[in-house]
Amino acid sequence: MTGRRDEDGPMEVAQQAAHWFARLLDDAATGDDWLDFETWLAAAPSHQAAYARLEGLWVELDEVADAVAAALDAPVSLDARRAARARPTLSPPAPPRSTLSRRAWLAAGAGLAASVAVGAFTIANWPNSPVETYVTAAGQTRQLTLADGSKVWLNAASRLDVRFQRGARRVQMADGEAVFDVTHDPSRPFLIDTGDREVRVVGTEFNIRQRADAFALSVRRGLVEVRPSGAPDATPTRVPAGQGLSHRKGSAQAVIAAAEPEAAFAWTRGQLVYSAAPMNQVAADLSRSLGTPVQVADAATGRLRFSGVLALDDKDALLRRLEAFAPVRAERGPGGVVLHRR
Amino acid sequence: MTDARSALLAAYLERRGDLTRFFTLRLKSAAAAEDLVQDIYLRIAAVEPSVEVRNAAGYLYRLGSNLMLDRIRGERRSAARDHEWRDNHRTLIGSDEVSEDPSADDAVAARQRLAAIVAIVSELPEQTQRVFRMHKFEGLSHAEVAQALGISRSAVEKHCMTVLKRLAERLN
Missing domain, CATH: 3.55.50.30 (Phage tail protein beta-alpha-beta fold)
Incomplete structure (x- = not known):
């Protein structure tokens, strides 16, 4: 569609501009359509001028809309319009996007992951493994692959103490923020203690932040259980994907609300x-x-x-x-x- | 399960760089593009969670483009106001100044232009006129127009393109 840009005359450029304009008027135009349009637009200044001209015309048409509409035929049935308006914005399905992409993990974490021992064999032989401590300084983030294959992306100025036992995978994070992508293992729950709340997972992806007195959890995938720290018998609060839990130290109540996992995970980008x-x-x-x-x-x-x-x-x-x-x-x-x- | 806001936010975070580059090209200014892309974010925060968005990336580009069009509209209005003010002012100054296009002429020009637009559109095939009117003046989406008239979406696109092309050719 973009044609031989260098040789296109003004007529061809005007034609292409009209084509793009009409294409993008359709709310079904996808992100890729817009990227293609950008390629065409960037190809020559004449393309930008032709397109801007159409935009000007389009806006001008709004100003004279009533007069033009009146001069043309009677309007199409109002019912059709109402029916159309009653429905919210519709657009075609976009291909599902994976959340925290595996590629990102692999690409960014490859160096670190390689240096960490991985595999069931190792774990089975660590009935009471020593504590592994991971620390990031201010201005630094770090991606880790733990011995069970779980991935942790540690935000700046955070500390994580990890200890894997036979019946549980234990992590302490008294001050920090991290995204966890926990490997599924029903026989050994993954427990994260922030000193305020304890989070129990089987296999899921979520972000936890414990800064000063404020605890915040956002779950992107799976289901997470939260209890007060040091109260293993307390009835857990279950937090499903798309929800978050926040708690202020000392408060009797934890707040559960719809979370924006994308916002909570944004620091990883x-x-x-x-x-x-x-x-x-x-x-x-x-x-x-x-x-x-x-x-x-x-x-x-x-x-x-x-x-x-x-x-x-x-x-x-x-x-x-x-x-x-x-x-x-x-x-x-x-x-x-x-x-x-x- | 994912509501519109989360979907849009995810797309926004992923495509923020793309959007900034695109609007830098459109606005010919990196600073103006930054502003616009920030504006898009604020609009996302205001989106009703109940709205269903299945094409989030396209929605963001469209949102930004509409913000740009709003700006063009604002500029046109203030240009019109300035113009009016200058014309009135000129009359006060008196006969020293040669009024090349006083307001009366503007009104005539606007009428002529409107007549030209109407003439161009009414010369188009009836179906083209119908599509144009439904989409542009009645606010129906391409899919809705296609459904109402029993034609394909690409046909709707083609009709819109015909109108635009003709207007661009014939108006100056």
Whole structure:
């Protein structure tokens, strides 16, 4: 469809632009269609001009819509329109996407995974294996494959103590955040103790965050059981996929709510996702993820709410983005970054 | 089980880079594209969870493109306001200034343009007119138009393309 771009005359370009415009008016146009369109658009400045012209016309048509519609025939039946409107947006099925892709694990974790002993044989011979400790510094994340094949992606400034026993796989994480993709093994539950809550899994994928007094769990796949730490007989709360549980240390109640696993897992892609999060939480996350202290100048700044996605690619770009999207000014000093309310 | 917001958020996080690159090309400005892509995120957060979205990536591109169109609309409106203000102002200044296109002429030009649009569209085959009207003025999706008229989706696309092409050729 894109044609021989270099040689296309204005008529051909106009034709192609109209084709793309009409194609993309259809809400069934897929992400790939848009990528193809981008390729066409980037091929020549004349393509962009032709397309922009159609956009201008399209907008102009809105302004004269009533007059044009009146000048044309009587409108199509209102019932058809209502029926159409009553239904929510419809689009064709997109191919199912795997969640945390195996490829990502393999690609990013290959180096580490290779250095860790893997296999049932090893585990069977560790009736009371020693504690393995994994630590990440601020600004550093790490992917691990544990001896049972379970995968752990450890966020910055986190510590994990792992001990595999005959009847249980035990992990302690008193301060940290990690995504777990736990290998299915009904005979040996996987137990994660954060000091506040204990999470029991058989085989599933989820993110746990224990920072200061706040515990948060988001489950992407499977089912997870949560109990207060040190209370193995307490009735567990079961958290299914798509749900999350949060608890504040000392509180009598845990809150279960629909979770956004994608947001909770976003750090594994180098992104931080916020929806009306207080700025002091954002600052604390940035301190851990950037490896540079980030603080708020005062309590009022700390209470500002932030919604947005911050990509952890480049520190300066990230701070610029934060300044653009939140009413703060980032002051860079020798001791780190201080956020001031604007 | 996955609601619209989660699906859109997942697609957004995966395609954020693609979207930023695409809108940088469209807007010819990396900063403007960043703003727009951030705006897309805020819109996702406001999406009703009950809405069913089965083509999340396409939805995001469309959402961003609509935000762009909204901006074009805003610019056109403020340009029209500026124009009006300048014309009024000019009359106050008096006869020193040569009014090349005073408001009265604008109104005439707008009428002529509307007449031209109507003429172009009404010369098109009836089915093309019908498709165009249903999609553009009555807000039906391509699938809905296709169903209502008993034609294929690609036929709907072709009719829309014909209208656009003709308008682009004949209007200046």
